[in-house]
Amino acid sequence: MLIGLSTPVVVQTPATASSWEAGADIEDIARIAQTADRLGFDYLTCSEHVAVPAADVGVRGAVYWDPLATLGFLAARTKRIRLATSVLVLGYHHPLAIAKRYGTLDRVSGGRLVLGVGVGSLQPEFEMLGAPWGDRGARADDAIRALRASLCEPEPVYHGEFYRFDAMVVEPHAVQARVPIWVGGRSRCSLRRAVELADGWMPFGLRASEVAEMLAAVDVPDGFVVALPTGPVDPRAPSECLKRLRRLREAGATAVTCSLVATSADHYCEQLSALRALAGEL
Structure with a gap:
């Protein structure tokens, strides 16, 4: 099972963020990423919101670092850990x-990109950006097909329902022969989209039993990644931490995205070391 990291500081949601994150800086993030890299964690994440409606901040939080700038910076400070948009x-x-x-x-990181994508759920944000809302699901399907045709090609060709292009050169392009695409979401439609069009599914806001039930209803391809969030875990309570990881694996997880309880950046790095040791017991 892959062990990933929900990178602290860069996304601060009330359900998972610790108080120390509000005062952290870029060097704290870099140190945490370098520690995860050195310890052998498989991936770290960064989410996307351009602007969160004020009415939703209480649930979603207000802090969302831009994933491209953030992951580009972390690519330069790490060596092997994969860089995942989520989403x-x-x-x-x-x-x-x-x-x-x-x-x-992907080029500057030496082929470490995991492209996590989603349909989106904040209508006011769509409207603010002038993005179509009503048919966003169909557009997302077409966009994933277009991405599969273009991510690794210098002269991509695609003719779909919403996106069409040819006779265009895109350089640089990804260096991986096939960039992994993982689909986020919490619906059966998101799982269908992931199974049919992508390489993995990274659901959120679902109980382990719900994930297991949804996975049982589809034919999951070989090598398909199911990346489940752990919620806040504390390796100082090893039995409870292992219990949660095993429960997610039993539900169908082939990867877990971990959020760690910590009191500072230094403590977070200590928690990473403890979690890495615990993962060896899975």
């Missing part, structure tokens, strides 16, 4: 813009 909102971008920007990230 990029497809409706906010043309597929070729994603292919250029994140293909460049």
